[in-house]
Amino acid sequence: MSVENDFLQTTLLLCILLVYAQVPSSDRIGEPLVSVAYEYKMTTNPDAQRFQKGADKYAAYLEIPEGRLRLDLAFANLQEFLPQATGSLHALDLGCGTGALGVRLAQLGFHVTLLDSSPPMLDLATRAAHEAGVAERIALKHGDAAQLATFFDAGSFNLILCHNLLEYVDDPCAVLSGAARALRDRSGILSILVRNQAGEVLKAALVSGDLTAAECNLTSEWGDESLYGSKVRLFAAESLHSILSSASLAVTAERGVRVMSDYLPPKVSRNDEYERIFELERKLGRRPEFAAVARYTQCLAHRAGSGMKDSA
Numbered sequence: 001m002s003v004e005n006d007f008l009q010t011t012l013l014l015c016i017l018l019v020y021a022q023v024p025s026s027d028r029i030g031e032p033l034v035s036v037a038y039e040y041k042m043t044t045n046p047d048a049q050r051f052q053k054g055a056d057k058y059a060a061y062l063e064i065p066e067g068r069l070r071l072d073l074a075f076a077n078l079q080e081f082l083p084q085a086t087g088s089l090h091a092l093d094l095g096c097g098t099g100a101l102g103v104r105l106a107q108l109g110f111h112v113t114l115l116d117s118s119p120p121m122l123d124l125a126t127r128a129a130h131e132a133g134v135a136e137r138i139a140l141k142h143g144d145a146a147q148l149a150t151f152f153d154a155g156s157f158n159l160i161l162c163h164n165l166l167e168y169v170d171d172p173c174a175v176l177s178g179a180a181r182a183l184r185d186r187s188g189i190l191s192i193l194v195r196n197q198a199g200e201v202l203k204a205a206l207v208s209g210d211l212t213a214a215e216c217n218l219t220s221e222w223g224d225e226s227l228y229g230s231k232v233r234l235f236a237a238e239s240l241h242s243i244l245s246s247a248s249l250a251v252t253a254e255r256g257v258r259v260m261s262d263y264l265p266p267k268v269s270r271n272d273e274y275e276r277i278f279e280l281e282r283k284l285g286r287r288p289e290f291a292a293v294a295r296y297t298q299c300l301a302h303r304a305g306s307g308m309k310d311s312a
Protein backbone atom coordinates (compact mmCIF):
# COMPACT_ATOMS: atom_id res chain seq x y z
CA MET A 1 0.00 0.00 0.00
CA SER A 2 1.38 3.45 -0.99
CA VAL A 3 2.26 6.14 1.52
CA GLU A 4 -0.44 8.30 -0.13
CA ASN A 5 -3.14 5.64 0.56
CA ASP A 6 -1.94 5.27 4.14
CA PHE A 7 -2.22 9.01 4.61
CA LEU A 8 -5.73 9.12 3.11
CA GLN A 9 -6.93 6.23 5.28
CA THR A 10 -5.51 7.76 8.46
CA THR A 11 -7.05 11.15 7.64
CA LEU A 12 -10.45 9.52 7.01
CA LEU A 13 -10.28 7.62 10.29
CA LEU A 14 -9.38 10.77 12.20
CA CYS A 15 -12.30 12.63 10.57
CA ILE A 16 -14.76 9.88 11.58
CA LEU A 17 -13.44 9.89 15.16
CA LEU A 18 -13.65 13.67 15.29
CA VAL A 19 -17.27 13.76 14.06
CA TYR A 20 -18.27 10.99 16.53
CA ALA A 21 -16.65 12.88 19.39
CA GLN A 22 -18.84 15.91 18.59
CA VAL A 23 -22.03 13.90 19.19
CA PRO A 24 -23.05 14.23 22.87
CA SER A 25 -22.85 10.90 24.65
CA SER A 26 -26.57 11.20 25.43
CA ASP A 27 -27.36 11.04 21.70
CA ARG A 28 -25.78 7.65 21.13
CA ILE A 29 -28.19 4.83 21.92
CA GLY A 30 -26.52 2.24 24.10
CA GLU A 31 -23.58 4.45 24.99
CA PRO A 32 -22.78 4.40 28.69
CA LEU A 33 -24.11 7.27 30.70
CA VAL A 34 -21.32 9.84 31.05
CA SER A 35 -22.57 13.41 30.87
CA VAL A 36 -25.26 15.40 29.13
CA ALA A 37 -25.22 18.88 27.68
CA TYR A 38 -28.60 20.48 28.32
CA GLU A 39 -30.38 23.23 26.50
CA TYR A 40 -32.12 24.82 29.46
CA LYS A 41 -34.25 27.09 27.29
CA MET A 42 -35.87 24.32 25.27
CA THR A 43 -39.42 25.41 26.01
CA THR A 44 -41.48 28.02 27.77
CA ASN A 45 -44.37 25.59 28.25
CA PRO A 46 -45.60 25.90 31.89
CA ASP A 47 -45.87 22.10 32.08
CA ALA A 48 -42.17 21.85 31.41
CA GLN A 49 -41.50 24.52 34.04
CA ARG A 50 -43.20 22.52 36.78
CA PHE A 51 -40.97 19.52 36.11
CA GLN A 52 -37.85 21.69 35.95
CA LYS A 53 -38.43 23.63 39.16
CA GLY A 54 -40.30 20.83 40.90
CA ALA A 55 -38.17 17.77 40.12
CA ASP A 56 -37.29 17.16 43.78
CA LYS A 57 -40.95 17.48 44.76
CA TYR A 58 -41.82 14.81 42.20
CA ALA A 59 -39.02 12.55 43.44
CA ALA A 60 -40.37 12.91 47.00
CA TYR A 61 -43.86 11.94 45.79
CA LEU A 62 -42.46 8.68 44.40
CA GLU A 63 -41.24 7.80 47.91
CA ILE A 64 -44.65 8.01 49.58
CA PRO A 65 -47.06 5.02 49.35
CA GLU A 66 -49.23 6.59 46.59
CA GLY A 67 -46.24 7.26 44.36
CA ARG A 68 -44.57 3.94 45.13
CA LEU A 69 -47.79 2.06 44.41
CA ARG A 70 -48.17 3.69 41.00
CA LEU A 71 -44.59 2.81 40.07
CA ASP A 72 -44.64 -0.71 41.53
CA LEU A 73 -48.05 -1.65 40.08
CA ALA A 74 -47.20 -0.33 36.61
CA PHE A 75 -43.89 -2.20 36.66
CA ALA A 76 -45.49 -5.44 37.88
CA ASN A 77 -48.09 -5.19 35.10
CA LEU A 78 -45.37 -4.58 32.54
CA GLN A 79 -43.26 -7.51 33.74
CA GLU A 80 -46.02 -9.94 32.78
CA PHE A 81 -45.35 -9.06 29.15
CA LEU A 82 -41.56 -8.86 29.07
CA PRO A 83 -39.58 -11.59 27.32
CA GLN A 84 -37.34 -13.85 29.45
CA ALA A 85 -34.07 -12.88 27.79
CA THR A 86 -33.62 -9.12 27.92
CA GLY A 87 -29.82 -8.76 27.67
CA SER A 88 -29.73 -7.64 24.03
CA LEU A 89 -32.95 -5.64 24.08
CA HIS A 90 -33.31 -1.87 23.89
CA ALA A 91 -35.85 0.11 25.89
CA LEU A 92 -36.82 3.78 25.72
CA ASP A 93 -38.46 5.57 28.65
CA LEU A 94 -40.33 8.65 27.39
CA GLY A 95 -40.70 11.38 29.99
CA CYS A 96 -38.55 9.21 32.25
CA GLY A 97 -38.70 11.59 35.21
CA THR A 98 -36.39 10.36 37.97
CA GLY A 99 -35.51 7.26 35.92
CA ALA A 100 -36.99 4.90 38.51
CA LEU A 101 -38.43 2.42 36.00
CA GLY A 102 -35.57 2.79 33.53
CA VAL A 103 -33.17 1.73 36.27
CA ARG A 104 -35.30 -1.34 37.02
CA LEU A 105 -35.26 -2.28 33.33
CA ALA A 106 -31.48 -1.86 33.22
CA GLN A 107 -31.25 -4.14 36.28
CA LEU A 108 -33.13 -6.75 34.21
CA GLY A 109 -30.47 -6.40 31.50
CA PHE A 110 -32.13 -3.95 29.07
CA HIS A 111 -30.08 -1.23 27.39
CA VAL A 112 -32.16 1.78 28.33
CA THR A 113 -32.45 5.25 26.83
CA LEU A 114 -34.02 7.78 29.18
CA LEU A 115 -35.63 10.78 27.48
CA ASP A 116 -36.97 13.83 29.27
CA SER A 117 -37.39 17.54 28.57
CA SER A 118 -36.40 18.48 32.12
CA PRO A 119 -32.65 18.66 32.89
CA PRO A 120 -33.19 18.43 36.68
CA MET A 121 -35.16 15.20 36.13
CA LEU A 122 -32.31 13.82 34.00
CA ASP A 123 -29.87 14.76 36.76
CA LEU A 124 -31.94 12.72 39.23
CA ALA A 125 -32.05 9.84 36.74
CA THR A 126 -28.26 10.00 36.33
CA ARG A 127 -27.79 9.77 40.08
CA ALA A 128 -30.24 6.85 40.33
CA ALA A 129 -28.43 4.96 37.55
CA HIS A 130 -25.06 5.38 39.27
CA GLU A 131 -26.42 4.44 42.69
CA ALA A 132 -27.95 1.26 41.24
CA GLY A 133 -24.69 0.40 39.45
CA VAL A 134 -26.34 0.25 36.01
CA ALA A 135 -24.97 3.45 34.45
CA GLU A 136 -23.20 1.51 31.70
CA ARG A 137 -26.55 0.24 30.41
CA ILE A 138 -28.25 3.63 30.46
CA ALA A 139 -28.06 6.50 27.95
CA LEU A 140 -29.69 9.90 28.37
CA LYS A 141 -31.49 12.07 25.87
CA HIS A 142 -32.64 15.58 26.64
CA GLY A 143 -35.48 16.40 24.30
CA ASP A 144 -39.15 16.68 23.45
CA ALA A 145 -41.05 13.39 23.24
CA ALA A 146 -43.01 14.83 20.31
CA GLN A 147 -39.79 14.89 18.24
CA LEU A 148 -38.84 11.22 18.41
CA ALA A 149 -38.34 10.88 14.66
CA THR A 150 -35.52 13.42 14.82
CA PHE A 151 -33.71 11.51 17.58
CA PHE A 152 -34.08 7.82 16.75
CA ASP A 153 -34.25 5.60 13.68
CA ALA A 154 -37.51 3.75 13.04
CA GLY A 155 -37.63 0.34 14.72
CA SER A 156 -34.93 1.17 17.31
CA PHE A 157 -36.61 -0.16 20.46
CA ASN A 158 -38.08 -3.45 21.71
CA LEU A 159 -39.84 -1.71 24.57
CA ILE A 160 -41.07 1.85 25.05
CA LEU A 161 -42.52 3.27 28.26
CA CYS A 162 -44.79 6.28 28.14
CA HIS A 163 -45.88 6.61 31.76
CA ASN A 164 -47.67 9.75 32.93
CA LEU A 165 -46.37 11.80 30.04
CA LEU A 166 -49.38 12.11 27.72
CA GLU A 167 -51.19 14.14 30.38
CA TYR A 168 -48.68 16.96 29.87
CA VAL A 169 -47.90 17.08 26.14
CA ASP A 170 -49.71 19.26 23.59
CA ASP A 171 -50.45 16.43 21.18
CA PRO A 172 -50.63 12.93 22.73
CA CYS A 173 -51.31 11.36 19.33
CA ALA A 174 -48.10 12.82 17.86
CA VAL A 175 -46.10 11.33 20.75
CA LEU A 176 -47.71 7.91 20.32
CA SER A 177 -47.24 7.96 16.54
CA GLY A 178 -43.55 8.67 17.09
CA ALA A 179 -43.39 5.85 19.64
CA ALA A 180 -45.12 3.43 17.24
CA ARG A 181 -42.55 4.27 14.58
CA ALA A 182 -39.67 3.75 17.03
CA LEU A 183 -40.95 0.29 18.05
CA ARG A 184 -39.15 -2.66 16.53
CA ASP A 185 -41.76 -4.49 14.38
CA ARG A 186 -44.93 -5.96 15.89
CA SER A 187 -43.09 -7.73 18.70
CA GLY A 188 -42.21 -4.38 20.28
CA ILE A 189 -44.14 -3.47 23.43
CA LEU A 190 -45.42 -0.01 24.31
CA SER A 191 -46.58 0.59 27.88
CA ILE A 192 -48.76 3.65 28.40
CA LEU A 193 -49.95 4.93 31.76
CA VAL A 194 -52.43 7.82 31.90
CA ARG A 195 -54.75 9.57 34.36
CA ASN A 196 -58.20 7.98 34.10
CA GLN A 197 -61.16 10.36 33.82
CA ALA A 198 -63.49 7.97 35.70
CA GLY A 199 -61.02 7.82 38.60
CA GLU A 200 -61.21 11.61 38.92
CA VAL A 201 -64.97 11.39 39.43
CA LEU A 202 -64.53 9.05 42.41
CA LYS A 203 -61.60 11.03 43.78
CA ALA A 204 -63.57 14.31 43.76
CA ALA A 205 -66.52 12.66 45.50
CA LEU A 206 -64.76 10.34 47.95
CA VAL A 207 -61.60 12.26 48.82
CA SER A 208 -62.68 15.89 48.45
CA GLY A 209 -66.42 15.43 49.04
CA ASP A 210 -66.90 17.83 46.12
CA LEU A 211 -70.02 16.64 44.33
CA THR A 212 -69.96 19.50 41.81
CA ALA A 213 -66.42 18.58 40.77
CA ALA A 214 -67.37 14.90 40.66
CA GLU A 215 -70.19 15.65 38.24
CA CYS A 216 -67.99 17.96 36.19
CA ASN A 217 -65.28 15.28 35.94
CA LEU A 218 -67.73 12.93 34.23
CA THR A 219 -66.98 14.78 31.00
CA SER A 220 -64.02 17.02 31.77
CA GLU A 221 -60.87 16.68 29.68
CA TRP A 222 -58.81 18.33 32.42
CA GLY A 223 -58.42 17.53 36.08
CA ASP A 224 -56.64 19.13 39.03
CA GLU A 225 -53.19 18.00 39.90
CA SER A 226 -52.55 18.18 43.64
CA LEU A 227 -48.73 17.98 43.52
CA TYR A 228 -48.15 21.20 41.56
CA GLY A 229 -51.62 22.70 41.85
CA SER A 230 -52.13 22.85 38.11
CA LYS A 231 -54.19 21.17 35.39
CA VAL A 232 -53.65 17.70 33.99
CA ARG A 233 -55.19 16.03 30.92
CA LEU A 234 -57.64 13.21 31.69
CA PHE A 235 -58.25 10.19 29.49
CA ALA A 236 -61.56 8.41 29.08
CA ALA A 237 -61.37 4.84 27.78
CA GLU A 238 -62.83 5.76 24.38
CA SER A 239 -60.54 8.74 23.83
CA LEU A 240 -57.47 6.68 24.75
CA HIS A 241 -58.49 3.89 22.37
CA SER A 242 -59.14 6.36 19.60
CA ILE A 243 -55.69 7.98 20.03
CA LEU A 244 -54.03 4.56 20.04
CA SER A 245 -55.83 3.58 16.88
CA SER A 246 -54.90 6.88 15.15
CA ALA A 247 -51.27 6.15 16.04
CA SER A 248 -51.52 2.67 14.42
CA LEU A 249 -51.32 0.92 17.78
CA ALA A 250 -53.38 -2.04 19.01
CA VAL A 251 -54.11 -2.86 22.65
CA THR A 252 -52.54 -6.06 23.99
CA ALA A 253 -53.88 -5.70 27.53
CA GLU A 254 -55.32 -3.12 29.88
CA ARG A 255 -54.94 -2.72 33.64
CA GLY A 256 -56.24 -0.36 36.29
CA VAL A 257 -53.65 1.17 38.62
CA ARG A 258 -54.75 2.30 42.12
CA VAL A 259 -58.36 1.21 42.25
CA MET A 260 -59.10 1.53 45.97
CA SER A 261 -55.92 2.57 47.81
CA ASP A 262 -56.70 6.30 47.53
CA TYR A 263 -59.95 5.81 49.44
CA LEU A 264 -58.81 3.68 52.38
CA PRO A 265 -59.81 5.06 55.79
CA PRO A 266 -57.02 6.46 58.02
CA LYS A 267 -57.06 3.34 60.24
CA VAL A 268 -55.33 1.44 57.42
CA SER A 269 -51.65 2.40 57.46
CA ARG A 270 -50.44 2.82 53.87
CA ASN A 271 -46.89 2.11 54.98
CA ASP A 272 -47.45 -0.84 57.31
CA GLU A 273 -49.97 -2.51 55.00
CA TYR A 274 -48.12 -1.69 51.77
CA GLU A 275 -47.66 -5.29 50.64
CA ARG A 276 -51.29 -6.26 51.27
CA ILE A 277 -52.56 -3.14 49.53
CA PHE A 278 -50.24 -3.86 46.59
CA GLU A 279 -51.44 -7.46 46.27
CA LEU A 280 -55.10 -6.47 46.45
CA GLU A 281 -54.55 -3.68 43.92
CA ARG A 282 -52.92 -6.20 41.56
CA LYS A 283 -56.04 -8.37 41.69
CA LEU A 284 -58.46 -5.47 41.26
CA GLY A 285 -56.47 -3.85 38.47
CA ARG A 286 -56.75 -6.99 36.32
CA ARG A 287 -60.54 -7.06 36.52
CA PRO A 288 -62.25 -4.77 34.00
CA GLU A 289 -65.10 -3.82 36.35
CA PHE A 290 -62.60 -2.38 38.88
CA ALA A 291 -59.98 -1.21 36.37
CA ALA A 292 -62.61 1.03 34.76
CA VAL A 293 -62.64 3.35 37.79
CA ALA A 294 -58.95 3.19 38.78
CA ARG A 295 -56.98 6.43 39.15
CA TYR A 296 -54.74 5.41 36.24
CA THR A 297 -55.16 3.25 33.16
CA GLN A 298 -52.24 1.22 31.87
CA CYS A 299 -52.35 0.03 28.28
CA LEU A 300 -49.90 -2.48 26.89
CA ALA A 301 -49.90 -2.00 23.14
CA HIS A 302 -48.10 -3.05 19.97
CA ARG A 303 -47.93 -1.82 16.41
CA ALA A 304 -51.14 -2.61 14.56
CA GLY A 305 -51.20 -4.47 11.26
CA SER A 306 -48.21 -4.80 9.00
CA GLY A 307 -48.74 -1.60 7.05
CA MET A 308 -46.13 0.42 8.95
CA LYS A 309 -42.65 -0.02 7.54
CA ASP A 310 -39.51 0.39 9.66
CA SER A 311 -38.20 2.89 7.15
CA ALA A 312 -41.22 5.16 7.74
Ligand SMILES: C[S@@+](CC[C@H](N)C(=O)[O-])C[C@H]1O[C@@H](n2cnc3c(N)ncnc32)[C@H](O)[C@@H]1O
Binds near residue numbers: 048095117118144
Ligand atom coordinates in the same frame (compact mmCIF):
# COMPACT_ATOMS: atom_id res chain seq x y z
C1 LIG B 1 -45.40 13.01 35.74
S1 LIG B 1 -43.75 12.87 35.27
C2 LIG B 1 -43.64 11.12 34.91
C3 LIG B 1 -42.25 10.59 35.12
C4 LIG B 1 -42.12 9.08 34.97
N1 LIG B 1 -42.50 8.63 33.66
C5 LIG B 1 -42.93 8.38 36.02
O1 LIG B 1 -43.83 7.61 35.67
O2 LIG B 1 -42.65 8.57 37.20
C6 LIG B 1 -43.74 13.54 33.63
C7 LIG B 1 -42.35 13.65 33.04
O3 LIG B 1 -42.46 13.96 31.65
C8 LIG B 1 -41.53 14.99 31.33
N2 LIG B 1 -42.07 15.70 30.17
C9 LIG B 1 -43.14 16.53 30.11
N3 LIG B 1 -43.34 16.96 28.85
C10 LIG B 1 -42.37 16.37 28.09
C11 LIG B 1 -42.05 16.39 26.71
N4 LIG B 1 -42.79 17.10 25.84
N5 LIG B 1 -41.00 15.66 26.27
C12 LIG B 1 -40.27 14.92 27.15
N6 LIG B 1 -40.51 14.87 28.46
C13 LIG B 1 -41.57 15.57 28.93
C14 LIG B 1 -41.42 15.82 32.58
O4 LIG B 1 -40.24 16.56 32.62
C15 LIG B 1 -41.50 14.76 33.66
O5 LIG B 1 -40.24 14.26 33.99
